[in-house]
Amino acid sequence: MERKDLLSFQQVRFTYDEEAGTRPALQGISFTVKEGEFLCMLGHNGSGKSTVAKLANALLVPDSGTVLVDGADTKDPEKQLEIRKTVGIVFQNPDNQIVASIVEEDVAFGPENLCLPPEEIRRRVDDALKAVDMYDYRLQETYCLSGGQKQRVAIAGMIAMRPKCVIFDEPTAMLDPKGRRSILGTIKALNRDFGLTVVLITHFMEEAAAADRVIVLDDGKILLEGSPREVFSHTDTLVSSGLEVPDTAKLCYELNRRGVPMPADVLTEDEFTGAFLKLLKENGA
Numbered sequence: 001m002e003r004k005d006l007l008s009f010q011q012v013r014f015t016y017d018e019e020a021g022t023r024p025a026l027q028g029i030s031f032t033v034k035e036g037e038f039l040c041m042l043g044h045n046g047s048g049k050s051t052v053a054k055l056a057n058a059l060l061v062p063d064s065g066t067v068l069v070d071g072a073d074t075k076d077p078e079k080q081l082e083i084r085k086t087v088g089i090v091f092q093n094p095d096n097q098i099v100a101s102i103v104e105e106d107v108a109f110g111p112e113n114l115c116l117p118p119e120e121i122r123r124r125v126d127d128a129l130k131a132v133d134m135y136d137y138r139l140q141e142t143y144c145l146s147g148g149q150k151q152r153v154a155i156a157g158m159i160a161m162r163p164k165c166v167i168f169d170e171p172t173a174m175l176d177p178k179g180r181r182s183i184l185g186t187i188k189a190l191n192r193d194f195g196l197t198v199v200l201i202t203h204f205m206e207e208a209a210a211a212d213r214v215i216v217l218d219d220g221k222i223l224l225e226g227s228p229r230e231v232f233s234h235t236d237t238l239v240s241s242g243l244e245v246p247d248t249a250k251l252c253y254e255l256n257r258r259g260v261p262m263p264a265d266v267l268t269e270d271e272f273t274g275a276f277l278k279l280l281k282e283n284g285a
């Protein structure tokens, strides 16, 4: 069965301050995200990624073009509340998103504001904490958690609202490598096990490998779109747009340039080793 579009951007243009003559942050971009999909959005600083996030949950509305969320137009004031329930955003800094001193109270904050019955709140808080693997910490004080744990609590608070889609806006930018891995694992699991539609905005190319599809933004326009493999095979385009390419992809690119016929779509270290060994065998080494 064809999955329906949960997010649809159609020729969206947006400028923060038109009167001041600033350049458009988005210059007419079109893309869709299907229900249940895991999309990764990459782009250098100022390319328009966070603007996409804010347009997707009606914090901003386009100057021209249309943003549809589950069929509802973000320009329609009567739909905006529903749109914000459908699409949530998790930001970079967990400290700005945590509001209570005890983990479970923090996660309960959103559902309480939805005026749900207490037993429903309890169920949602427990489910959300289990989903991000923080249930054992439910009675802990939030200030003594690590950055990665705090971010998982912030994610739990978001999914306790039961949005259909969550946009993660550089959720690992402030974390150490361990925290980054744990958050990426949590995001993957929410998508795979709970069918959450995910848009992951990141600077880290290797995080994009987990996604179904990748969109690369460059100065408010879509530069590349495709599977991680397809996108990473355009190493020269990525590098000239100021993005860090995974080491394996970079190595393949350099080998190719020097006449060694490595495949262009190698992503992991294992794949690199496999392709390289195959090449050596073919050449009688």
Ligand SMILES: Nc1ncnc2c1ncn2[C@@H]1O[C@H](COP(=O)(O)OP(=O)(O)OP(=O)(O)O)[C@@H](O)[C@H]1O
Residues within 6 Å of the ligand: 016, 017, 024, 025, 043, 044, 045, 046, 047, 048, 049, 050, 051, 052
């Ligand atoms: N509140 C604002 N007022 C004016 N201009 C803004 C505002 N927010 C963003 N911009 C500008 O809009 C453009 C796109 O910004 P945006 O924050 O969407 O980029 P980004 O890809 O998220 O960047 P980063 O990687 O730094 O988070 C940039 O040129 C930025 O300077």
Ligand SMILES: [Mg+2]
Residues within 6 Å of the ligand: 049, 050, 051, 169
């Ligand atoms: Mg941003």
